[in-house]
Amino acid sequence: MENEMKLRSGATIRQLGGEEASRKNYLTRQTLSKLHLMPSGDPVAYDVAPDGQIIYYFDPGRVVEAPPEMWYFPNARKDTMTLPSGTVIERMSTKNAAANGYYTREKLCRMHYEVVEEPVAYTLKTDKSVLYFFDKKTAKRLPLNCVRCGKDIRYKKKLCRACYEEDLAVRRAEGDAHRSAHYHMAREKVLFFDLELTGFYDHDEILSITIVDATGKLIMDTLVKPQKKKKWKNTEKVHGITPDMVSDAPSMKELEPKIRQIFDEAENIIAYGVSTDYSHIKYLYEGKEQEAFRDKIRCCANEYVRYITEHRPDLSHASLTDAMSCFEIEWNGVAHTSMADTVACMKVWEVLFPNYYAD
Ligand SMILES: [Zn+2]
Incomplete structure (x- = not known):
C-alpha cells in the first residue's frame, strides 16, 4: 500500500495527517527536542x-531524556534553521x-544506510555551506553486496548465493578428499577416549576415563577419585557418578603411568569434542612431549561439523547424539555413559573416514 512503510525492525507504520497525529498525541522530533x-x-x-x-511521529510513552550536550549550551546562542516542512533543527558539532x-x-551511505x-x-x-545530519536509527539498512563479485546481495559468509x-x-571437494583418503592405520594404534569430569573448567577433576581401540577392544574403563573436589552436584546429574562411587577408586596419580603407556603406544587418540578432555589430560606431558601428544589427538566433533557444513547445511546441531542420528547409528549400551559414548565416537569416525584403517 502507498501509505504504509516498513521499518528496519520489521514493524509496519502508517502515514498520518498532522491533525490525526496530534489527536493521538504523537510527537515529532522537533517537539521532542523542545x-x-x-x-x-x-x-x-x-x-x-x-x-x-519523511517526518516521523513518535509515541510520547516511548521517549528518553536527551543527553545534556544536545540542549545545554550555557554560553552559546542556539543556532537553528527551518526546513521546508517547517521543522526546526539545531546546529550541532x-x-x-x-x-x-x-x-x-x-557517512551513512558508507555504512550502507539510505x-x-x-x-x-x-x-x-568552513565555507559556511550546510551539512545535514540524519538519524541512523531511522535510516534504511541497504543490503550488502558480495565481497567477491560485488554484483549480488550477500547470502552467507559475506558472499552472494552463486559465489557461496x-x-x-x-x-566440499577438499573435505571429501580428506575423508575418503587411505590412512592405512592399524586399528590397535587408534584409540578413542572419553572423560567424565566434575565440571567444565580447568580446575575441575577427572571422575572416569574410558579408552577403547578401533577394534572395539576395551583398553581402560575406570572411575577416578578426585584429589580436591568433594562434590559435583551439577555434572552428577549428567554422568551419574556420585562421590560414593569414586571413594575407593584409584587416583589419577596412580593411573598416570598406565595411561601414559597406553597413549605412548597409540598413533591417534580421538575423542568427540576433544578440547575439554585434552585440557584435563595434557598435563601428563610437558614441552616437546606435550606437542607430540597433541599431534596425535583428533577431534571427531570437528570432523563432523566440517562434514555437515559441506554436505548437510540443513543440520545445525553437532552433539554426539546428533551425529549418531545423522548417520543412523544405533547406541551400544546406555547413552552418555563414557563406555557408550566412546564406542559411539568410534562408529561416527568410521563413517566419516571409511578408509581410515589398513584392513
Ligand atoms: Zn558473488
Missing part, C-alpha cells in the same frame, strides 16, 4: 513533507551528532 527528549524506539507513524522527505547516532548522508527521513540537525562547513555455492563446492 522538551529535551529523544525517541527511544521505532516511530509509530509518519508523514511526507512537501519536498518528499559533528562530535555531538555522532554521540547521538546522527551522521551525514555520505536516508529517508528529513535531517535532524546540521552543522556549517562455488566456494562450498571447492571446500
Whole structure:
C-alpha cells in the first residue's frame, strides 16, 4: 500500500495527517527536542513533507531524556534553521551528532544506510555551506553486496548465493578428499577416549576415563577419585557418578603411568569434542612431549561439523547424539555413559573416514 512503510525492525507504520497525529498525541522530533527528549524506539507513524522527505511521529510513552550536550549550551546562542516542512533543527558539532547516532548522508551511505527521513540537525562547513545530519536509527539498512563479485546481495559468509555455492563446492571437494583418503592405520594404534569430569573448567577433576581401540577392544574403563573436589552436584546429574562411587577408586596419580603407556603406544587418540578432555589430560606431558601428544589427538566433533557444513547445511546441531542420528547409528549400551559414548565416537569416525584403517 502507498501509505504504509516498513521499518528496519520489521514493524509496519502508517502515514498520518498532522491533525490525526496530534489527536493521538504523537510527537515529532522537533517537539521532542523542545522538551529535551529523544525517541527511544521505532516511530509509530509518519508523514511526507512537501519536498518528499519523511517526518516521523513518535509515541510520547516511548521517549528518553536527551543527553545534556544536545540542549545545554550555557554560553552559546542556539543556532537553528527551518526546513521546508517547517521543522526546526539545531546546529550541532559533528562530535555531538555522532554521540547521538546522527551522521551525514555520505557517512551513512558508507555504512550502507539510505536516508529517508528529513535531517535532524546540521552543522556549517568552513565555507559556511550546510551539512545535514540524519538519524541512523531511522535510516534504511541497504543490503550488502558480495565481497567477491560485488554484483549480488550477500547470502552467507559475506558472499552472494552463486559465489557461496562455488566456494562450498571447492571446500566440499577438499573435505571429501580428506575423508575418503587411505590412512592405512592399524586399528590397535587408534584409540578413542572419553572423560567424565566434575565440571567444565580447568580446575575441575577427572571422575572416569574410558579408552577403547578401533577394534572395539576395551583398553581402560575406570572411575577416578578426585584429589580436591568433594562434590559435583551439577555434572552428577549428567554422568551419574556420585562421590560414593569414586571413594575407593584409584587416583589419577596412580593411573598416570598406565595411561601414559597406553597413549605412548597409540598413533591417534580421538575423542568427540576433544578440547575439554585434552585440557584435563595434557598435563601428563610437558614441552616437546606435550606437542607430540597433541599431534596425535583428533577431534571427531570437528570432523563432523566440517562434514555437515559441506554436505548437510540443513543440520545445525553437532552433539554426539546428533551425529549418531545423522548417520543412523544405533547406541551400544546406555547413552552418555563414557563406555557408550566412546564406542559411539568410534562408529561416527568410521563413517566419516571409511578408509581410515589398513584392513
Ligand atoms: Zn558473488
